[in-house]
């Protein structure tokens with residue numbers, strides 16, 4: 001029989017036999033389906049207590065990665081360490097206790113409709129052989145954590161999508177996992193409910209020190225709560241880093257495309273009339289982030305080039321308390337050297353400046 005640690009409250013979930021700070025470490029993991037390399041040499045780590053976003057388009061390899069992480073799928077080669085133990089190649093029997101260290105939440109919640117909310121939450125403990133009084137005590141504690149104490153006796157059909165996902169989160173935490181895998185957990189929810197679920201996940205991450213892997217195809221989700229993000233494409237990690245720096249300086253085409261909905265873009269009607277040469281103004285995109293964006297860039301630019309540029313679009317966002325600025329300016333071409341001087345001025349202040357083309361008519 002499996003017992004759970006008695007707890008006055010829900011305490012930080014740590015494993016004492018763990019020397020490493022990595023809860024997850026993948027080393028060169030491959031998984032092929034015929035000609036398709038679903039995982040094509042993935043190396044990745046999630047440190048204890050962090051929220052790591054894993055983002056990719058449809059077909060990038062996210063589901064395969066999750067299935068390999070929870071042992072539902074065997075990889076062809078490579079190492080998958082969970083809390084320091086390589087699970088690659090383990091038998092079903094060997095995997096079972098390790099799976100309890102991983103909680104999962106799903107897009108469609110996967111609740112049992114014939115069971116009450118508290119029974120759903122307590123189910124993993126029932127399977128693990130925990131006594132009923134202890135199961136119900138734990139379920140009550142978890143329902144309080146997710147703000148659903150009043151729904152303990154309700155059935156899932158009477159709950160909203162957001163409430164169902166809260167139940168899913170409580171159930172995932174029942175066996176005190178070291179790792180929470182979130183598989184598109186907010187994809188079926190409206191924007192406001194998505195924000196409340198993300199806030200709950202962040203809260204749980206802080207309170208319990210729980211490591212979360214957030215698998216998603218939406219950058220908005222990553223932006224909301226992740227500390228770091230890894231972008232997966234065609235089975236490979238194409239870039240990885242702190243969320244603010246990936247937003248500030250996406251390097252791959254796929255990251256740029258995934259960000260296009262939430263980063264300022266040159267307005268369509270202006271983009272349409274851009275020409276590669278011969279206009280009266282040149283349009284620059286200007287990107288600036290982190291410490292470089294703390295200064296008074298616009299005041300300095302105005303002082304150096306009075307009445308010489310026009311802001312057409314953009315602004316400053318704050319991600320993980322770091323300013324991330326992206327804007328578009330026009331500079332007249334009547335003084336042939338002016339655009340180059342403005343560009344040099346901005347580049348000297350660590351901005352990334354790109355000439356997008358010439359505008360012929362801004363009226």
Ligand SMILES: Nc1ncnc2c1ncn2[C@@H]1O[C@H](COP(=O)(O)OP(=O)(O)OP(=O)(O)O)[C@@H](O)[C@H]1O
Pocket residue numbers: 033036037038056057058059060061062063064065217
């Ligand atoms: N069981 C399978 N048999 C054959 N091909 C598979 C199998 N599972 C996945 N694939 C292929 O592997 C690649 C990665 O698929 P995967 O489902 O991991 O992507 P995904 O990023 O989760 O996509 P989505 O966001 O659409 O769920 C795809 O080309 C897919 O067609």
